[in-house]
Amino acid sequence: MQSLATTPEHYLLDLPEERKVAMQTLRNTILENLPKGFTEKMAYGMIGYAVPHSIYPDGYHCDPKIPLPFISIASQKNFVALYHMGIYADKSLLDWFVAEYPKHCKTKLDMGKSCIRFKKMDDIPFKLIAKLVQKITVDDWISMYESVIKR
Numbered sequence: 001m002q003s004l005a006t007t008p009e010h011y012l013l014d015l016p017e018e019r020k021v022a023m024q025t026l027r028n029t030i031l032e033n034l035p036k037g038f039t040e041k042m043a044y045g046m047i048g049y050a051v052p053h054s055i056y057p058d059g060y061h062c063d064p065k066i067p068l069p070f071i072s073i074a075s076q077k078n079f080v081a082l083y084h085m086g087i088y089a090d091k092s093l094l095d096w097f098v099a100e101y102p103k104h105c106k107t108k109l110d111m112g113k114s115c116i117r118f119k120k121m122d123d124i125p126f127k128l129i130a131k132l133v134q135k136i137t138v139d140d141w142i143s144m145y146e147s148v149i150k151r
Helices: 008-013 017-033 085-089 091-104 126-134 138-149
Strands: 039-043 046-051 068-075 080-084 115-118
Touching (some): 008 017, 008 046, 017 126, 068 085, 085 091
Antiparallel strands (some): 039 046, 046 068, 068 080, 080 115
16 A cells, blocks of 8 residues: 655554554654664655665666665555565575564564564564664665665
8 A cells, every 4th residue: 555645744644543653653663773874755655764865876776766765664454564675685684583573572473575564563573673773774785785686
C-alpha cells in the first residue's frame, strides 16, 4: 500500500489508529539512532532514510535523481515493514540480526531479502532495531553499495 503523503508527519497522521503508536515509535527509534548524514524523506510511498545528493551526488543507480536509499518503514496491509538495505548487502549483518532476533522477540522472524515484517505491533523489537540502525554509517553504506549493489 503506497501512501500519497508528502511528509513523514502526514504519513503517520493517515495511518489507522492501531498502527500510529507503533509506527511513530519505529520512526523515533530510527531517528534517534541513525548515524549522522542520512536524511529522512518520503520515498516510494514510505518513510525513507537515505544518503542525500550533497554527500553522494550519483544517487540511486535505478534512478540517479533519487538519493541513495538505506532504510524505509511502511504500514502495509497486513504488517508493518522495516526495509534495511544493509541487511540485503552485508551477510555478516544479516547473520548478526538473525542471531539477535530471538533474544528480543518471542515470535518467529518474518523476513525477505531486506524486508522485516511485523504482524503484531507489540512484537516490534525497538531496542534491536536501534542497534541495527547504528551499525552502518553513511560512509560504510556508500562503500558497501558501490562494492556490492552498484557493480
